[in-house]
Amino acid sequence: MQTSVERFDVLIAGVGGQGTILASRIIGRAAVIAGLKVRGSELLGMSQRGGAVYSHIRFGTKVEAPIIPEGTAHILLSFEPSEGLRYLHYLSKNSLILVNTKPIIPQTVSSGLSKYPELEHITQHYRSYATTIMLDATALAIQAGNPIATNSVMIGAMVGSGRFPLSTEVMLQAVEESVRKSLFEVNKKAFYLGFEKVKQILESEGKADVAL
Amino acid sequence: MSLRSLVGRKNGGKVLLMGNEAIAWGAVEGGVSVAAGYPGTPSSEIIDSLAEVAKEYNIYVEWSTNEKVALEVALAASYCKLRSMTSMKHVGLNVAHDSFMTAAHIGARGGFIVVSCDDPGAWSSQNEQDNRYIAMQAYVPVFEPYTPDEAKKMMIYAFQYSEDYGQPVMLRSTTRVSHATSEVELGAVHRLERKPVWEKRPDLLVYDSAGARRNRVEMVKRFERIVNEVDKVPFNKLMVVDGSKKGIVASGLAYGYVKEALNLLNLDGKVSLLKLGMTYPISKGLVKNLLENVEELLIVEELEPIAENIIKAYAADQGFRIRFHGKDLIPLIGELTTKPVLQALTKFLGVESPIDYDEVSRLSEAAARLPPTRPPVLCPGCPHRASYFSLKKVATRVANNPKRFGLEQVFGESTSPIYPGDIGCYGLAYLPPFKAIDLAISMGGGLGFANGLAHIVKAPIVVSIGDSTFFHAGIPALINAVHHKARLVVVILDNDVTAMTGEQPTPGSAVDALGQPAPRVMLEDLAKGCGVSYVQVVDPSDFKRSQEVLEEALKVDGPAVVIFRRPCELVRTREMRRQGVLPEPYTVDQAKCTKCMICITSFGCPAIYKQGNLIQIDPTLCTGCGDCAQICPHNAFVQALVKTA
Numbered sequence: 001m002q003t004s005v006e007r008f009d010v011l012i013a014g015v016g017g018q019g020t021i022l023a024s025r026i027i028g029r030a031a032v033i034a035g036l037k038v039r040g041s042e043l044l045g046m047s048q049r050g051g052a053v054y055s056h057i058r059f060g061t062k063v064e065a066p067i068i069p070e071g072t073a074h075i076l077l078s079f080e081p082s083e084g085l086r087y088l089h090y091l092s093k094n095s096l097i098l099v100n101t102k103p104i105i106p107q108t109v110s111s112g113l114s115k116y117p118e119l120e121h122i123t124q125h126y127r128s129y130a131t132t133i134m135l136d137a138t139a140l141a142i143q144a145g146n147p148i149a150t151n152s153v154m155i156g157a158m159v160g161s162g163r164f165p166l167s168t169e170v171m172l173q174a175v176e177e178s179v180r181k182s183l184f185e186v187n188k189k190a191f192y193l194g195f196e197k198v199k200q201i202l203e204s205e206g207k208a209d210v211a212l
Numbered sequence: 213m214s215l216r217s218l219v220g221r222k223n224g225g226k227v228l229l230m231g232n233e234a235i236a237w238g239a240v241e242g243g244v245s246v247a248a249g250y251p252g253t254p255s256s257e258i259i260d261s262l263a264e265v266a267k268e269y270n271i272y273v274e275w276s277t278n279e280k281v282a283l284e285v286a287l288a289a290s291y292c293k294l295r296s297m298t299s300m301k302h303v304g305l306n307v308a309h310d311s312f313m314t315a316a317h318i319g320a321r322g323g324f325i326v327v328s329c330d331d332p333g334a335w336s337s338q339n340e341q342d343n344r345y346i347a348m349q350a351y352v353p354v355f356e357p358y359t360p361d362e363a364k365k366m367m368i369y370a371f372q373y374s375e376d377y378g379q380p381v382m383l384r385s386t387t388r389v390s391h392a393t394s395e396v397e398l399g400a401v402h403r404l405e406r407k408p409v410w411e412k413r414p415d416l417l418v419y420d421s422a423g424a425r426r427n428r429v430e431m432v433k434r435f436e437r438i439v440n441e442v443d444k445v446p447f448n449k450l451m452v453v454d455g456s457k458k459g460i461v462a463s464g465l466a467y468g469y470v471k472e473a474l475n476l477l478n479l480d481g482k483v484s485l486l487k488l489g490m491t492y493p494i495s496k497g498l499v500k501n502l503l504e505n506v507e508e509l510l511i512v513e514e515l516e517p518i519a520e521n522i523i524k525a526y527a528a529d530q531g532f533r534i535r536f537h538g539k540d541l542i543p544l545i546g547e548l549t550t551k552p553v554l555q556a557l558t559k560f561l562g563v564e565s566p567i568d569y570d571e572v573s574r575l576s577e578a579a580a581r582l583p584p585t586r587p588p589v590l591c592p593g594c595p596h597r598a599s600y601f602s603l604k605k606v607a608t609r610v611a612n613n614p615k616r617f618g619l620e621q622v623f624g625e626s627t628s629p630i631y632p633g634d635i636g637c638y639g640l641a642y643l644p645p646f647k648a649i650d651l652a653i654s655m656g657g658g659l660g661f662a663n664g665l666a667h668i669v670k671a672p673i674v675v676s677i678g679d680s681t682f683f684h685a686g687i688p689a690l691i692n693a694v695h696h697k698a699r700l701v702v703v704i705l706d707n708d709v710t711a712m713t714g715e716q717p718t719p720g721s722a723v724d725a726l727g728q729p730a731p732r733v734m735l736e737d738l739a740k741g742c743g744v745s746y747v748q749v750v751d752p753s754d755f756k757r758s759q760e761v762l763e764e765a766l767k768v769d770g771p772a773v774v775i776f777r778r779p780c781e782l783v784r785t786r787e788m789r790r791q792g793v794l795p796e797p798y799t800v801d802q803a804k805c806t807k808c809m810i811c812i813t814s815f816g817c818p819a820i821y822k823q824g825n826l827i828q829i830d831p832t833l834c835t836g837c838g839d840c841a842q843i844c845p846h847n848a849f850v851q852a853l854v855k856t857a
Contacts, residue, residue, distance in 0.1 A: 007475075015586065025213075025393070028228045032395045038228060039359065039468070040393035043335065044253065050818050051588035057393070064471035066359075066392035069550035071567040072476070082583035088576035106586045110812050110822040113644065114584040125579040147832060 005036060005165050007060040009068040010158070011090050014079030015104050016053045022178060023077065023151040024055035030166050030174035031059035041066040050106070052083060075163065076130075077154050079137070080104050081122050088129050095130040096163045098198070099123075100154060102138035133161065133201055140193040146183070149190035156194030161202070168195070215240070215261045218398065219268050225398050231390040232257035234360035235299070235327060235383065238367025240265060243404040244297055245322070246272045246289035248282040250684065251713035252301030253336040254390040255329035259299060260714060263725040269403060275716050275725045278655070278684040279304035280311055283326065287315045290324035290380070291417070292408035295371050299327035302343050307655065307685070309346065315380050316350040317427040318416055319434060322406070323371030324380040326352070329390045332514045333547035338635075338654060340546070342515040344492055347382045351435040354382045354492040355447065356464030360394040362489065366447060368399070373445075379434045384491070386465055386514065388547060435493075443497035447489020450498045451481070452505045458561060459484035459506035461499075461523065463491050463513035466548055470512050473554035476566055483561065494522050503532045510560045511538040514548045587643055592819040593781035593835035596638045596705055598752035599676075600646040601815055601843060603703060606762040607631075607648075607674045617767065622670070622699070629672045630665060632658035634686075636678035637712045638705050645816040649676065656685025659702065663689055666698035672766055676703045679735060680710035680718040687738065693771040694743040701765045702744075702773045704735055707780040715783055739773040746772035753778060755842050785835050797834035798841060798849045800827050805848035815843050 010027055014020040021042050031038045040057040056068045073091050078084025078099045091097070101119060108114040126132040137153040144153070152175060158164050159171055172188060179187050213229060215237055221227075229237065236258050239247060249259040259275060266273040272289075276282035279300040289296035298308070305312060305328050312326065328346075331337040347354045355370050357363035366383060374381045415423060452459075460483055462470040467487045474480040486502050488494060491513075503509070511520040520538035527534055541556035542548070551569065558565045590597050607629035614623035633639060633649030634656065642649035651658060662675045677686050682704050693700055709715040717723050717730070724730040739747045746768045748761045758776070765772035785795060797819075805827050811820050812827070817840055819833035829840075829849070841849040 016588065025228065028393050032226055032228045036395075038393060038395045041388055042230075042391050042393070044391050050586070050591070052583070052586040062475050064475070065468040065550050066388045066394075066465075067549050069472055069476060069554070069567070070569065071572045083586075085579040085582050088579050089572050091576075105821050105823070106584050107589060107812070107816055107818055107821070108585045108587070110820070111644065111809075111816070116584050117582045122582065125582065129575060129579070 005060040006062045007058065008165055009056070009058045009073045010075045010077060011068055011073045011087055012055045012057070012077045012079065013083040013087055014053055015083060016050050018079045019148065019151040020053055020055050020079055023155055024057040026151070026155060026171070026174045026178045027057045028059070029177055030170045033170050033173055034166055036060055037063055039063045039066050052086060054087060075158055077158060079150065079154060081119060082117055085122065085125055088125075091130055093130055096161055097126045097130055097132040098154060098157050098161070099126060099132065099134045100137035100150065101134050102136055133157070133198055135194070135197050135201065137194060140197060141190050144190035144193055145186040149183070149187045152187040152190035153194035156191035157198040160195035160198035215265045216268075219265060221398055223398055223400050226395045227398065228393055229360050229364075229396040230257060231360040231363055231385060231392050233261050234364040234394075234396050235367055235385065235390070236261035237396070238364035239297055239325075240269055240271070241364070241399050241401050242323070242368035242371040243295050243402045244271055244371070245294040245404070245406065246286055246296040247298070248274045248276045248285040249299040250276055250279045250282050250304055251710045251716045252304050252329075253713055254331060254385075254387045255299050255301045255304070255327065256713040256716065257390070258327060259725060260716065266726055269401070273725050277719055279308040283308040283311050283315065286324065287311065287318070289408070290320050290322045291318065292410055293322045294406055294408050295323040295375075295404065297325040297327060299329065301337065302328055302330040302341050303337060303339065303654070305343055305346055312346070313350050314419060316352050317424070317431050319378045319431065320374045320380045321378070323374040325367065325370050325374060325383055326380060327383045327385060329385045329387070331387050333387065335387050338652075340515060342518070343382070343384055344518050345516065347384070348492055348518070351431050352380055352382050353438055353490060354384050355489060356384045356491045357389055357489065358465045358467045360389065360392060361396045362447065363389055364396050366489065368402070369446070377434055377438050379431075379438065384464070386547070388465055439493045442490065442493050442495045445490045445495065448495050448498055449487040449489075450485075450501060452484045452501065453482060456483050457507040459486070459502050459509045461486045461488065461502070461509065461511045461519060463488045463511070463519045466512040466514055466553070469548050469550050469553040470557075472550045473557050476550070476554060477557060477561070477563060479561065479563070488519060491519060494519060496526060499523055499526060500530065503527055503530070503534055506534065508535040508560070509537065510541065510556065511536070512542055512548075512553060512556070513538070515544070517544070588640060589643070589816070589818050590637065590640050591781055592817055592833045593785070593837035593839070594637070595707055595752050595776065595778035595781065596641065597815065597817060598755065598778075598839045599703065599705055599758070599776040600638070600641045600648050602752065602755055602758040602762060603674055603676070604646055604648045606759050606766070607672050610763065610766050611672050617763070619767065623672060624670050627671045629674055630669065632662040632665070632673065632675045634658040634677040634681045636681055636705070638676055638678055641676070645812075645814050655681055656689055659686050659689035659693070662700050663692050663696065663698050666693070666700050667696070672701070673699070674701045674703060676705060678711075679704060679706040679708070679720050682735065683719045683733070687742065690739065690744065690771065690773075691742045697770050699769060700771045701762065702771055704773060704775045706735055706775050706777040709780050709783060711780045711782070715780060735775050739775070744771050744773045747775070748773070749775045749777055751778050752776040753837070753839055753842070781835055781837065795834065795836040796851055797831040797836055798829055798838065798851055799831075800829055801848050801850050802826060804846050806846050808845065811840055811844060811849075815840065
């Protein structure tokens with residue numbers, strides 16, 4: 001299976017424990033299946049304990065560095081509404097931003113040390129930067145049968161946007177290779193719920209034609 | 213990906229691996245027989261991965277007590293002509309440094325690789341030291357991969373190389389190699405059926421001064437041969453572009469960023485470029501060839517200007533007149549990324565940047581200030597939270613009013629406790645709500661520092677140290693405290709694993725690296741054996757007993773040891789899930805909750821949050837540990853699923 005891609009960069013933002021690493025591995029595996037060169041980078045160790053985390057995953061014939069060059073990422077997947085805002089400098093005006101609208105409130109907010117921004121305000125910032133799709137991926141994962149499948153909803157949404165160069169078949173094969181056998185059906189369902197949801201959003205916004 | 217899934221895979225296939233998995237698999241393909249290490253980010257997954265396939269390929273794998281022991285275990289195997297390796301984080305090599313230096317004098321008989329995982333940017337370390345300097349000091353050649361795939365190939369090559377030249381070698385990885393991913397091409401697994409050979413050679417192994425002098429001569433000779441033949445090493449690559457008067461040297465991982473930047477500038481293949489995969493010693497032949505073809509040279513390397521200084525000295529020695537650039541354009545501090553490299557290249561090559569970084573910053577900075585601070589926190593149900601809740605409460609109570617405890621002669625009228633800490637998850641207790649770690653400098657360093665404080669300050673000193681860290685480097689400092697009557701409370705947080713690096717077993721665990729039953733070394737026996745008279749073991753979830761014990765310990769004139777023992781919650785809940793048991797989350801009885809906020813401002817479990825005016829528990833985060841129910845003065849936390857008799 002050979003796909004021709006020079007460089008495609010996905011940045012995943014979220015909170016430790018949300019499955020951002022698994023999501024980047026799924027994308028990386030799919031690219032290996034597609035016969036492409038892959039480069040990625042993750043934050044492990046101390047940062048996984050409920051802190052802000054990110055993964056970079058890149059593929060194509062011309063990728064070399066483990067980190068995405070600033071100002072050039074193709075897609076930002078933000079697993080938590082506010083987390084992606086930390087990394088907009090990696091994007092360009094042509095990027096696509098996909099945001100899970102379910103917030104995770106840190107202790108610093110409960111104890112009054114820090115404030116959680118309004119969702120509307122968050123959305124404005126994303127939209128002023130690049131094309132943005134907001135979806136409640138956690139709710140869709142619960143609908144699929146397990147909130148743990150949120151990452152599959154996000155990946156499905158990314159593929160459903162029409163802006164991701166690898167096929168649905170390859171992506172699902174990578175999901176199957178990456179999750180526990182007993183959880184594959186739930187993840188597949190979650191993938192398609194994300195996929196369909198994004199198509200629906202794009203159609204209703206009349207933006208289906210912005211794809212690619 | 214578990215390395216187990218690679219067993220029996222055919223050659224030539226490609227899989228996605230993390231750098232540390234690739235290093236481990238390279239060791240398997242390269243015929244390793246013995247591997248030992250001590251966990252430390254970003255190195256831990258190397259030994260974890262080897263342990264997964266140890267039985268399959270007959271490899272002896274252990275998590276050693278510390279890096280020095282690990283290096284010695286591997287050295288013994290190399291001396292007995294087996295291929296061996298040790299892996300550790302960069303600061304771990306400081307611990308192993310003594311034996312590392314001597315190992316370089318002894319040389320390698322079986323291929324011997326020291327994998328040093330450095331941490332530019334200090335993502336999870338106390339510094340960003342560049343271990344190429346330590347290798348240079350020891351006459352140890354250094355291989356530096358720029359991708360996981362190259363790391364795997366280098367491991368295989370380095371075993372043979374180390375054997376051919378009779379010298380230990382370093383594979384220097386960094387966070388962005390160890391914790392990076394790439395496609396990795398699988399090769400043939402090369403298992404050697406060697407018998408270990410012990411030979412009595414005091415001339416080589418006994419370091420009296422005659423031996424040290426003699427073996428230094430031999431070491432220098434071995435290194436001369438390495439230098440003379442360095443041009444043969446395959447991981448260096450020179451591309452000279454005719455007519456281009458400017459050249460670039462890219463050392464190790466920097467090659468990835470240079471290639472990326474050249475691609476963005478559409479200049480790949482248009483500038484002369486030397487890739488260095490062996491970064492010490494540096495290939496003189498390739499450097500000479502490059503210098504003959506350029507007038508200006510930029511040396512790109514992360515952290516210290518090592519290649520830069522070596523190449524400048526060589527050029528001066530050979531009479532080249534070249535304009536050099538290095539750390540004048542490339543940052544000395546922090547990890548590299550494509551951005552600073554691209555900015556350096558635009559200046560060096562006199563071209564425009566295709567990306568307007570000022571514009572990027574202008575557009576993104578306001579948004580980046582919006583998200584709430586989200587520091588890493590102790591996990592829900594973490595036993596350390598209970599330990600620090602009691603520790604802080606009791607230490608503050610005693611320090612505020614020593615007289616009430618009959619301690620005014622010792623601590624004066626009123627003072628504040630001092631909390632020396634150490635390296636581990638519990639280091640997070642330096643943050644609110646506890647702020648009960650005042651220093652965390654190096655493995656075991658808190659206990660040593662406390663030994664000094666005890667003789668010069670009048671305040672309760674409560675040292676906290678994890679079980680694994682205590683085994684690793686705490687014992688000598690505890691013995692010191694006993695012998696010098698240092699008045700300290702030493703709290704050992706025993707959660708049965710090295711938690712921060714991924715729950716590896718410690719000498720106190722009932723299993724070894726392979727999950728096989730292993731004798732437990734009991735912390736209380738060690739403390740008593742060191743001569744500590746007051747030693748107590750308590751479950752931190754028993755808040756009442758914990759606080760009684762801490763109060764007693766603070767009254768002891770000399771070192772007192774309190775061992776808080778409860779397994780890491782990640783391990784406990786994983787075991788529960790494996791058995792199909794789900795946690796039973798707690799919930800808030802709003803009728804009883806007075807919003808006193810103690811649960812948030814003094815306890816700080818991430819599963820407890822405030823929404824509007826109400827305190828709530830997130831059922832997806834709560835592990836059902838029940839600690840909150842004990843610290844709530846109003847009994848407002850109740851288990852959601854109330855079991856009936």
